[in-house]
Amino acid sequence: MTTAEKPSRAAQRAASARRILDAAREEFAAHGYDKATIRAIASRAGVDPALVMQHHGSKAALFRSAVQLTGRTVDDVDAHLREVVDARLDGLPPELHALVRSMLTVPEASESMRAYLDERVVNLAGALQGPDAEARAALAVCALLGLTIGKHFLHLDVFDRIPEADVARVAGARLSGPGG
Structure with missing residues (x-):
């Protein structure tokens, strides 16, 4: 590889930062905040632990970065709510898994x-x-959080018995519209 071809x-540095964040999301999702270690995150990312600390400064700062969730505006409420239900039924991205897993025990996760x-x-x-509208929005958001916890953390038996398409259809109908 010539000098011109070398990144x-x-x-x-940007590639290392991405690998560190991806690794952190996976470690926090798998082990929660308390059991994830900088050393394990560094190993997963293929970097030295000192580089993790150089990029983030502390485990708490890395956690805050790893669980950042980007928001988006809601243009089509019905379609958006159905999309969120489908996404929650399909699975969780590592940062959301880590955040939900740690939100009751880690102040940074609770705040995020x-x-x-x-x-x-x-x-x-x-x-x-x-x-x-505000009360219905709050209840819809909490219902989606409940769906997330029930399916992915508590593994409620009902989700093994009812087809996901039926759960999505009923949830979508209940979460949208003026009557809820």
């Missing part, structure tokens, strides 16, 4: 989850029509 230091859910309520309430 720049900035590109190498609260901020994310508050943002979801505000966005959804702004897009809903009819009376009690």
Whole structure:
């Protein structure tokens, strides 16, 4: 490889940062905040633990970065809610898995989850029509959190018995519309 073909230091640094965040998401999802270690994250990312600390400064800062969830505005409420239900039935991205797994025991996770859910309520309430939009938005967001926990963490038996298409259809109908 010639010098012209070799990635720049900035590109190498960005690639290392991405590998570290991906590894952190996987470790936090698999083991939670308390049991995930900087050493295991570094090993998974193929970097030295010192590089993890150089990029993030602390385990808590790395956790906050790893569980960042990007928000989006709600243009079509019904389609969006059905899309979220389908996504929650399919599986969880590592950052959401880590966040939900740790939200009751790790203050950083609680703060991140609260901020994310508050943002979801505000966005959804702004897009809903009819009376009690904010209350309906809050209940919809909490119902989706319950679906996430019931299916992916508690592994409720009902999700083995009822086809996902039926769960999605019923959940979508209940979460959208003025009557809920």
